[in-house]
Amino acid sequence: MLDLQDMRTDYMKGTLDECNVPANPYLLFEQWFQEAIDSQIKDPNAMLLATAGQNGQPNLRAVLLKIFDERGFVFFTNYNSVKAEEIAQNPKVAVEFLWLELERQVRILGRCEKITAKESLSYFMKRSRDSQIGAWVSDQSSVITSRKALQMQIEKMKQKFAKGHVPLPDFWGGYRVIPEQIEFWQGRPSRLHDRILYTKEAEGWKIERLAP
Ligand SMILES: Cc1cc2nc3c(=O)[nH]c(=O)nc-3n(C[C@H](O)[C@H](O)[C@H](O)COP(=O)(O)O)c2cc1C
Structure with a gap:
């Protein structure tokens, strides 16, 4: 078996200070996202999305962030x-963005809403x-032979839509994750990481530092 116990990295690439982060977490997200693009991270818009249905079993998969603005974070998928x-x-x-090359993660807690068909x-x-x-x-997540x-x-659908544009399926579209909390995590040496938590309030966001 591989011995993983001595695998460790000291994180030294950046710092995060509650005294000079923007009041608006979307500004910080935008800055970090741009830095992820500039660092040529592969698919920086890949995010892990955790859900838990009625039975409480957490479920996790990657999806791609396609739109973000002050309303939230939008990904597209099959509605079935x-x-x-x-x-x-x-x-x-x-939701989790893991940008290891920058020794960063962004963790989001919120709720999902379907976006409009438009x-x-x-x-x-x-x-x-x-x-x-x-x-x-793709009848996504169904068992196929x-x-x-x-x-x-695929061939059948190509024939069906041979002429003209392909219409939007009514079982396909976007969800917006509307955040209640956004945590920015920057790795620091000796596991003394910087963690800044934004929590949505009636007006604006509360900003706190969390212990690593
Ligand atoms: C990097 C990456 C990006 C993905 N992006 C999407 C996406 O934007 N939308 C989507 O429905 N599935 C995406 N997938 C596939 C999902 O991870 C998953 O397999 C699929 O959505 C079925 O998930 P479910 O059975 O939990 O609904 C992506 C997978 C990877 C690895």
């Missing part, structure tokens, strides 16, 4: 998938035709 079912049962979710359409139209067809083909069956389904 397991995650969608779990969100319908319990809209409370957790907003979903606007993004759907920017996707490649193959991805649009893919949205029609083989890759071949999927391939046949």
